[in-house]
Amino acid sequence: MSQPDRYIDAERRVIRQLDATESNRIAAGEVVERPASAVKELLENALDAGSSRITIAVADGGKTLIRVTDDGHGIPQSELSLALSRHATSKLDGDDLVNIRSFGFRGEALPSIGAVARLRLSSRVAGDEAWEVAVNGGVLSTPTPCSLRGGTVVEVRDLFYATPARLKFLRTDRAELQAISEVVKRLSLSAPSVAITLRDVSGGGEGRVIYSAERGDPAARMEAVLGRDFRANAIEINAERQGITMTGFAALPTYSRGAAVAQFLFVNGRPVRDKVLTGALRGAYADFLSRDRHPAVCLFLTCPPEEVDVNVHPAKTEVRFREPALARGLIVSGLRHALAEAGHRAxxxxxxxxxxxxQPRTAPNAPIYQMDRPSLGARSAAYQLQSPRGFAEESVGWTGARVExxxxxxxxxxxxxxxxxxxxxxxxxxxxxxxxxxxxxxxxxxxxxxxxxxxxxxxxxxxxxxxxxxxxxxxxxxxxxxxxxxxxxxxxxxxxxxxxxxxxxxxxxxxxxxxxxxxxxxxxxxxxxxxxxxxxxxxxxxxxxxxxxxxxxxxxxxxxxxxxxxxxxxxxxxxxxxxxxxxxxxxxxxxxxxxxxxxxxxxxxxxxxxxxx
The missing domain is CATH 3.30.1370.100 (MutL, C-terminal domain, regulatory subdomain)
Known part of the structure; x- marks a missing residue:
């Protein structure tokens, strides 16, 4: 006789409507998986606000504090409370879910974060006063005046305090900080015109700078993220096929990695992790890499917004192309053509x-061989051996082994x-x-x-x-x-x-x-x-x-x-x-x-x- 599953309750229960707090906490499980997810959503909002400078401060790997400050256009007082309600957004008019030209559009990030943390939103529109509103575990406060020069500040404290079970699934502070840094770097590549700084303020005060990128050349920012070696060993990519363009850089096959950690793919400026694109990437390098090696690339695909669906998952990291074969063919053919033009280059x-x-040993206590510090007699003999007939004269009785x-x-x-x-x-x-x-x-x-x-x-x-x-x-x-x-x-x-x-x-x-x-x-x-x-x-x-x-x-x-x-x-x-x-x-x-x-x-x-x- 089979044993019943003790985790499944078969008792009949009454169907009821979930309240807003419960539904927001459930939604937060999809949108906010870890501190890096919260940073991603807040940073995307700051980029959508037209910011030119964004500062991110985190403490204890984002578990106790995440603060995102931008100089964007801000939120007026009349819309502050609405911004923290679910499915409220300024980026869609409700009629067109295909023509999306912003990072965020679902209206889920702020209410989801507020449902599981203590969130404070301060903002000021040019020519108006600054206001702030707070939400603790889904409970919204009334907007009050505050002091702010301009832009918006979103402060998240005690992430997942309202759902303590989620805290047990987080990794160490170092690992969470590394994940946050990865998110910030990926988004910074898509916005080279925006200065972005990430600080770790775990010890209080100004903390230490983890990542900083000033406004400038996209290639320079790519070099700052992927390293000088990548830029020196990468080929510039510029290809187009039936309305889809692909630009960026792809590394030579001999500059490969042991894991897919150096693959940065963007669709219409949005960083994505899409199976179709990563599969095409492996197909393009199939002739050159073994299965345990992975290419390093930084590629930007641009196409009309109606040709790609970004509303596949709440995290918005997956996309679906109307013609996936076209996108895959562009990546494979474009990369192979560029690699062919590199010729014999390694x-x-x-x-x-x-x-x-x-390399020889260079430790402080490394032995100094006698040949490295010759005696006066050895130097004199060496000078004689360098004469036209010296070696022939001194080689008599030489006992070295004969070399073919x-x-x-x-x-x-x-x-x-x-x-x-x-x-x-x-x-x-x-x-x-x-x-x-x-x-x-x-x-x-x-x-x-x-x-x-x-x-x-x-x-x-x-x-x-x-x-x-x-x-x-x-x-x-x-x-x-x-x-x-x-x-x-x-x-x-x-x-x-x-x-x-x-x-x-x-x-x-x-x-x-x-x-x-x-x-x-x-x-x-x-x-x-x-x-x-x-x-x-x-x-x-x-x-x-x-x-x-x-x-x-x-x-x-x-x-x-x-x-x-x-x-x-x-x-x-x-x-x-x-x-x-x-x-x-x-x-x-x-x-x-x-x-x-x-x-x-x-x-x-x-x-x-x-x-x-």
Whole structure:
């Protein structure tokens, strides 16, 4: 016998109408989830009021105090009490719920906050006196005169004191303050013409400044929020499609993050967290990032207000497009086009990470090696060794281990004076049968040949697949591969798509597939490994994914099998040809998984490694 659910009361009760206080407290659960939600609503109201300067003060992570001060147009005394009643707003006339051109419009924020906290609203309209009104736990007071120079001040104390159970679900003061800071930064990006300051006044007085942004250039504010590294490694985006425009910046794939914390998306100036947009963002970077990495972007989508519905959720963080495919296509095509124009460029943080990995110990008590403080005799011997014949004379009896010389490239056919014309320089050596060392006019390049060639083969296959002209190599004897029934079914469904990329398959009995031809660029391949990887990719993508969306993933697998393998010694001409093709191929700065294909070190960086700076 099943046990009854002890949390469900099956007793018949009388249906009654909730009073205003109860309904406001219930509504507050959707609008005001935490202190950051209250800050968001109050800051949006201040922006809608036409403010040029807004100051936010919080104490104890917003739990005991939230004060938002603005210099906007204010609220007249006759409307103060109405502003604290539910569903009262100045931003809609009641006839048009589509043409919304403001942050707030539902008329729920102030009454919801007042239902669960102690709220005081002070305001002054130009040319009039200042008035204030208070609401404690949903109980509204009568407006009284107050002292205020202009604008509006909203002070919220003891958030959730009327619903103490909600306090148990809040996090630490530090975590709540961090969430507030995140909200303020996102909204500040959408209003670069407004100066915004966030202060923590937990200890009393003026407190400390957490975030401050003066009125100015949008790019400068974006740099202040996302950091200088983002701005230095981001590509400017400017795209348009059928009335929807997309502007902003998107970071190079090699400047990715471990979580989606650096994704700032705005629709008509409103910061949103929309599944359609974030899914399109991942689709745009699908060729460049592995599944555990996330792109960094700051994108602004602008469209006619009637083309997007912002009234999806009381928090107004979700939107619904009238034509979602149009918005998604704009993001995917716009970002891919911009990334293609970046060519072989990789982020500057790759070199910084390389230098950081090779930094010597700099602690105060770090040992000073003898080579760092040579004796007079050692310096004298060193001077002698620097003479033309010194080393040959002193090397007699040298007991150091013999080192096999690397494959040195004197670059025949490439005049030394022409080397500066190559962005990736001229190949000089190959290390460990994989890494190419190239010399540039002002530094050096270290290339991962396998990763670079994988990207080049992938881009070539994509171009051939788009033109439906992939050269194929028919197998004299078909390669029979035994597979599980599910894998055979997946491959059978993808026969036509695989044929477009030069991989022709046929069923061979109940649990086998015959490989009839392969892309000619692959040469000799391991059929079993190739089909197994493709089956894994098809299974991972899910049954609802279109074949067209799976092609690039399949091509990536094929390219990995057809690229230069680690352990192969390359000739000078091959290395230089690889470098030249990288310069001419989009996205060659990162492999198919988002890792960099090369590291560039400037002379000043190299000299710093050896203590010459």
């Amino acid at each position: 982020s500057t943080t790759v070199a910084d990470a390389t230098l950081g990995a090779m 010389p690397a494959v040195v490239d004197d670059s025949p056919g490439i005049p030394e004076q022409d080397a500066p014309s190559y962005p990736l320089g001229v190949a000089r050596a190959q290390l460990h049968e994989n890494y190419i060392v190239a010399q540039t006019p002002d530094g050096m390049i270290l290339v991962d040949a396998h990763a670079a060639h994988e990207r080049l083969v992938y881009e070539r296959l994509k171009g051939q697949a788009a033109a439906r002209s992939v050269p194929t190599q028919a197998l004299l004897i078909p390669d029979i591969v035994d597979l599980a029934a599910d894998d055979v079914a997946r491959l059978t469904d993808a026969f036509e798509a695989l044929a477009q990329v030069g991989l022709e398959l046929e069923p061979f009995g109940a649990g086998a597939i015959a490989i009839q031809s392969v892309p000619a660029a692959l040469g000799q391949v391991d059929g079993k490994a190739l089909l197994t990887d493709i089956c894994d990719e098809l299974a991972d993508q899910g049954t609802t994914t279109r074949i067209a969306d799976r092609l690039d993933a399949i091509l990536s697998r094929i390219a990995c099998h057809g690229s230069v393998r680690t352990g192969r010694r390359m000739q000078a001409e091959e290395m230089n040809a690889l470098l030249r093709e990288m310069e001419a191929t989009p996205h060659s700065g990162q492999c198919n998984h988002g890792r960099p294909t090369y590291v560039e070190l400037k002379m000043k960086d190299i000299e710093r490694l050896f203590g010459r700076s």
